[in-house]
Amino acid sequence: MDVKPGGGAGVADAAAETGTPRTSSIADSQDAAPPPANPKPKRIRPKQVPLGTLIGQLQGVLTLKQKHVDELRSVHEQLQARATTAQTLVRNAEQLILLGELLAESGGGASAATATAAAAAATARAQSTSDSLDELQQYKQELEAEAAPPAPGTAGAPALLPLNWSPAAAAAASNGSVSSEDLRSHLKSYVQSCSPLISRVRDGAPDAAACAAELERLRSELLQQMALALVARAPQATPPVDVWLRPLDRPPTPSASARGDEAGGTDERTGSSGGGRHGAARDEAGEVDGRSGGGGSGRSGAAPGPPPLAHWVWAVKTGLRLDSGQEVMVDALLGAWRRRNKQATQLREALLRQCSESDPRDSAEQQELLLSLDAAQEAFLVNYAVCILSFYGAVLRAEQVRA
Numbered sequence: 397m398d399v400k401p402g403g404g405a406g407v408a409d410a411a412a413e414t415g416t417p418r419t420s421s422i423a424d425s426q427d428a429a430p431p432p433a434n435p436k437p438k439r440i441r442p443k444q445v446p447l448g449t450l451i452g453q454l455q456g457v458l459t460l461k462q463k464h465v466d467e468l469r470s471v472h473e474q475l476q477a478r479a480t481t482a483q484t485l486v487r488n489a490e491q492l493i494l495l496g497e498l499l500a501e502s503g504g505g506a507s508a509a510t511a512t513a514a515a516a517a518a519t520a521r522a523q524s525t526s527d528s529l530d531e532l533q534q535y536k537q538e539l540e541a542e543a544a545p546p547a548p549g550t551a552g553a554p555a556l557l558p559l560n561w562s563p564a565a566a567a568a569a570s571n572g573s574v575s576s577e578d579l580r581s582h583l584k585s586y587v588q589s590c591s592p593l594i595s596r597v598r599d600g601a602p603d604a605a606a607c608a609a610e611l612e613r614l615r616s617e618l619l620q621q622m623a624l625a626l627v628a629r630a631p632q633a634t635p636p637v638d639v640w641l642r643p644l645d646r647p648p649t650p651s652a653s654a655r656g657d658e659a660g661g662t663d664e665r666t667g668s669s670g671g672g673r674h675g676a677a678r679d680e681a682g683e684v685d686g687r688s689g690g691g692g693s694g695r696s697g698a699a700p701g702p703p704p705l706a707h708w709v710w711a712v713k714t715g716l717r718l719d720s721g722q723e724v725m726v727d728a729l730l731g732a733w734r735r736r737n738k739q740a741t742q743l744r745e746a747l748l749r750q751c752s753e754s755d756p757r758d759s760a761e762q763q764e765l766l767l768s769l770d771a772a773q774e775a776f777l778v779n780y781a782v783c784i785l786s787f788y789g790a791v792l793r794a795e796q797v798r799a
Contacts, residue, residue, distance in 0.1 A: 476555075477728040482539055484557050484786045485732060489536040491563045492782065496529045496627045498567035528627050531774040535736075535782065557790040560612070561619035569620060573630035579639045582621045589614055590798040597795050611794035618797070619789045626781040637780050716796050725791045733783040740776040747772055 593607040601607065625636040712718070718726065747769045754761050788797050 473724055474728070477724045478731075480555055480557060481725060481728040481732055481786070484559070484790045485782050486536055486539045487556075488559060488782050488785045488789070489532050489539070489778075491559065491561070492623055492627055492778075492785075493529055493532050493536070495563035495566050495623055496532070498563060499570060499628055502567060502570075528774060528778065531771070531778045532782075535775070535778050538736075559619075559785070560789040560794075561616050561623065561785070563623070565616070566620035566623050569617075570624055570628055572628075573633075574621070574624045574628050575630040576625075576634040576636065576639050579621060579625045579636055582618065583639065586614055586618050587798060594795050594798055608794065611798075615788070615794045615797050619785055622781070622785060622788075626777060635777055637777065640780075640784060715798075716792070718796075722791055726787070729783060729787055729791060733779060736779040737776065740772055740779060744769065744772040744776065 590611060593611050595601075596607045597604050597611065622636065622640075625639075629636065747765060751762075751765050751769070754765060756762065
């Protein structure tokens with residue numbers, strides 16, 4: 397077979413005739429080169445979204461984020477208010493303890509006609525002050541254990557509100573035991589003195605600054621009198637809670653001595669309507685727990701109870717004019733008061749049931765129950781006193797206290 401030089405077609409013909417497969421040419425091998433190791437991905441064009449729709453979606457996301465931020469801010473404000481409230485309560489408890497110590501050192505400042513009367517008065521005051529100080533110490537320790545706020549000046553430390561009363565000034569102003577009528581008389585004088593000053597402060601009178609300073613002074617004196625009403629209250633006097641809650645135009649509740657009752661008598665053991673410290677405790681339970689209408693005792697001929705809840709709602713809205721920060725503080729303060737008031741009330745009711753079920757012939761058991769009831773009553777009064785001092789002295793402004 398003749399092969400033509402340079403004839404690629406002849407080679408192809410010969411391969412076809414002999415059945416030999418066709419060999420790839422150099423050009424064919426170059427065309428069949430493998431693909432590159434890292435091929436470029438295909439570019440996908442995003443779906444076209446109308447501009448108005450996109451803006452609406454972004455606004456929805458922003459709204460959700462803002463809602464979350466507002467919720468976190470509200471929680472932060474509540475936690476800060478609780479921490480500030482705890483600090484304020486602790487500091488007021490410390491000042492009441494200091495006041496009790498100052499009164500004990502000075503003998504209470506009472507004057508008596510005879511040495512016997514002076515000794516009896518000093519003994520009664522010392523016992524009342526000792527009970528209050530013991531309960532105040534326990535109250536302070538419980539608050540410190542619950543709150544445990546960071547030290548002032550550190551990150552997240554609660555603000556220290558001014559308390560606006562001085563234990564030293566209160567001790568210096570004390571002239572003996574404070575009765576409920578003493579406190580009631582001071583409250584009346586305070587209201588009369590503040591009335592013409594408040595309108596001048598709120599209306600921006602030329603002497604508004606001087607009137608505001610006078611309101612501050614009057615408030616400090618009121619707070620000092622309230623502190624003395626707890627620490628240096630007269631034995632067998634109506635508890636100061638009755639005076640604080642009852643409007644001044646209503647007659648005061650008769651004290652235990654006026655009703656002729658004696659502390660530790662049969663009425664206290666049975667839990668029926670009785671006088672003395674324990675009878676007053678049962679009367680207060682109905683008043684402070686918010687039962688509107690009649691008083692807590694339910695006895696015929698008893699003095700009228702506190703006004704209904706609607707009265708206090710009206711007074712808060714029209715008189716106090718709380719700002720948003722004060723509302724958060726008041727809510728935290730009420731929460732702290734309710735927690736301890738619930739504990740004291742439950743303990744007191746349990747002790748009263750035990751008194752009614754105990755054997756009257758067992759004098760040792762009777763004495764132990766009465767001492768426990770005294771302690772429960774003191775816890776109730778201390779809780780109320782510390783909270784009321786914090787409310788009037790630290791949360792409210794001076795012109796709001798009169799309302």
